Amino acid sequence: MNTFEYRDGSLFAEGVALSAVAQRFGTPTYVYSRAHIEAQYRAYADALAGTPHLVCFAVKANSNLGVLNVLARLGAGFDIVSRGELERVLAAGGSADKIVFSGVGKTRDDMRRALEVGVHCFNVESIDELERLQQVAAELGKTAAISLRVNPDVDAGTHPYISTGLKENKFGIAIADAEAVYARAAALPNLNVVGVDCHIGSQLTSLPPFLDALDRLLALVDRLAEQGIRIRHLDLGGGLGVQYRDEQPPLAGDYIKAVRQRIEGRELALVFEPGRFIVANGGVLLTRVEYLKHTEHKDFAIVDAAMNDLIRPALYQAWMEVVPVQPRDGASRQYDIVGPICETGDFLAKERDLSLAEGDLLAVRSAGAYGFVMSSNYNTRGRAAEVMVDGDQVFEVRRRETLDELFAGESRLPE
Ligand code: LLP
Numbered sequence: 001m002n003t004f005e006y007r008d009g010s011l012f013a014e015g016v017a018l019s020a021v022a023q024r025f026g027t028p029t030y031v032y033s034r035a036h037i038e039a040q041y042r043a044y045a046d047a048l049a050g051t052p053h054l055v056c057f058a059v060k061a062n063s064n065l066g067v068l069n070v071l072a073r074l075g076a077g078f079d080i081v082s083r084g085e086l087e088r089v090l091a092a093g094g095s096a097d098k099i100v101f102s103g104v105g106k107t108r109d110d111m112r113r114a115l116e117v118g119v120h121c122f123n124v125e126s127i128d129e130l131e132r133l134q135q136v137a138a139e140l141g142k143t144a145a146i147s148l149r150v151n152p153d154v155d156a157g158t159h160p161y162i163s164t165g166l167k168e169n170k171f172g173i174a175i176a177d178a179e180a181v182y183a184r185a186a187a188l189p190n191l192n193v194v195g196v197d198c199h200i201g202s203q204l205t206s207l208p209p210f211l212d213a214l215d216r217l218l219a220l221v222d223r224l225a226e227q228g229i230r231i232r233h234l235d236l237g238g239g240l241g242v243q244y245r246d247e248q249p250p251l252a253g254d255y256i257k258a259v260r261q262r263i264e265g266r267e268l269a270l271v272f273e274p275g276r277f278i279v280a281n282g283g284v285l286l287t288r289v290e291y292l293k294h295t296e297h298k299d300f301a302i303v304d305a306a307m308n309d310l311i312r313p314a315l316y317q318a319w320m321e322v323v324p325v326q327p328r329d330g331a332s333r334q335y336d337i338v339g340p341i342c343e344t345g346d347f348l349a350k351e352r353d354l355s356l357a358e359g360d361l362l363a364v365r366s367a368g369a370y371g372f373v374m375s376s377n378y379n380t381r382g383r384a385a386e387v388m389v390d391g392d393q394v395f396e397v398r399r400r401e402t403l404d405e406l407f408a409g410e411s412r413l414p415e
Helices: 018-025 034-047 065-073 083-091 108-117 127-140 175-187 208-226 252-263 276-282 312-316
Strands: 004-007 010-013 029-033 053-058 077-080 099-101 121-124 144-151 191-197 233-235 269-272 283-294 299-303 322-324 333-338 347-354 361-364 385-390 393-398
Touching: 010 018, 010 029, 018 029, 018 283, 018 361, 018 385, 018 393, 029 034, 029 276, 034 053, 034 065, 034 252, 034 276, 034 385, 053 099, 065 083, 065 385, 065 393, 077 083, 083 099, 083 108, 099 108, 108 127, 121 127, 121 191, 121 233, 127 144, 127 175, 127 191, 144 175, 175 191, 175 208, 191 208, 208 233, 208 252, 252 269, 276 283, 312 347, 322 347
Parallel strands: 029 385, 053 077, 053 269, 077 099, 099 121, 121 144, 144 191, 191 233, 233 269, 299 333
Antiparallel strands: 004 010, 029 283, 283 299, 283 361, 322 361, 333 347, 385 393
């Protein structure tokens, strides 16, 4: 589904012209489409109808309260990795009992709060975490529902920084060790073993790695059953890719159909943790051309968004589509789209054929996931505004950060 389209020569988000958004809220601004986010969530939820399931949006992909609220209203669950994300979900109207808590470094404080509010499940990543969770739960007189995140050792075939299911990665418990760790978990009085979890990587563009991982998990579920440990749910993580350029990722419906076929006849609920799939193509980063700089070797478009706003191109050499909001006629040139930050790595895109003039608006597409959430204040730049379009309405879901806010928590030394 594409909710960002040209109408009469101007790029719109649903019923709203992006030029109007820039005029009202300034630039750089992240613009999200409610309709897109809802449609993507439904692609998962509808394909799961008739089987017990939870679609837990991976909050790390986009943690804006407006985005979380849209999903909470649809009944979504959430996958979190910190106390901060937990509080965001609650503030956005999400239900604690639909939260799964992932992450390799949960602190005692994280665990206490999650037990207090009653999360659905902890995805435990190591034996030491298991022992710590037992201790914290016992102190509170609570029982913690747990899955072990197992590392099935499959190659997700994605960028090494976002591949997580190989044995050399820091994530999860090696599948060969999992039975022993489950036996330990089952013996701990304040833990309740409910599931098996894995997440093998992000931006996967084919099904076989998902299904290989699933087969290994199912074999583990059978071995555990022989030990008398009954698994009630499988959490297959996130990772379904989206189209940034010419990738052809599987459809969510086909992925889920294949999973359902493999678990047929078993009493297993399904949990998924999609992040990128739900929001990536539901957002653009709107930016304005400050200068065009023509050198002997290159043409640069210097824009008002930078690597601090969107770090994916600099960090992963990610290719993001950049399009003019109001395309103009005239000869195009090949531009590098760069920001004002003092680093050669500060680029949003390279070698793009565009016809541009100073003051033009550009939209960096597919920026709804891992965009704003990875932004920083490098070069003392305030973070961008975020707005949500809903039909022909626009809501500011995060105002632009002011300079005062940037150093409000800092102080000079005493005189
Ligand atoms: N569950 C777990 C345990 C995860 O670690 C992740 C992502 C997800 C779910 C969601 O995965 P998704 O459906 O979004 O692929 N910053 C990188 C992506 C890092 C992903 C980290 N883990 C990027 O911009 O490409």
